[in-house]
Amino acid sequence: EDQVTQSPEALRLQEGESSSLNCSYTVSGLRGLFWYRQDPGKGPEFLFTLYSAGEEKEKERLKATLTKKESFLHITAPKPEDSATYLCAGHSGGGADGLTFGKGTHLIIQP
């Protein structure tokens, strides 16, 4: 059974304090690892797709990386507007079950 586990569940940082969110996965025949951001009362918003180990993607203060067992979302010098829940999802080779999502990391950036 495909599984995606995210840690920590919640993280509180000061503005400008860099950190990383972890996503470990066991997804058979991984075809892609995805990061989404979800704000309260909203649907998830797509951030990145990673396809192979060693791949990196960047967008503003966010950088996503992928190894054979984990993905990391690095947040550099975060601002209060980066506060959100960050979701990781895996897609298996069979494609039979849609995306398998982790439960997310609730990130709070304090000014």
Added chain:
Amino acid sequence: KAGVTQTPRYLIKTRGQQVTLSCSPISGHRSVSWYQQTPGQGLQFLFEYFSETQRNKGNFPGRFSGRQFSNSRSEMNVSTLELGDSALYLCASSLGSSANTGELFFGEGSRLTVL
């Protein structure tokens, strides 16, 4: 460009009733997926439709069903509602089947409360 539109945004039902939720995808998108989001289980895949055909189905009972129309709009139906069906139901659209891409565009969801 209009995003994914879900209606209704909020609804309250009682046990045993049924409910129909609607989703209008982004113009040009042919794939619509549905997810259930709860605090305990997170986001769980319900089903996906592509060009009016159900492509994939998650591990939910037969009380959960859906369909897609020729204009790509989709509906999902839950019959004989149970308390545990209380959740945020999210619709997502994509250009192609999600089997080929995980870049989904989500609506804001329909929040269902079952009393």
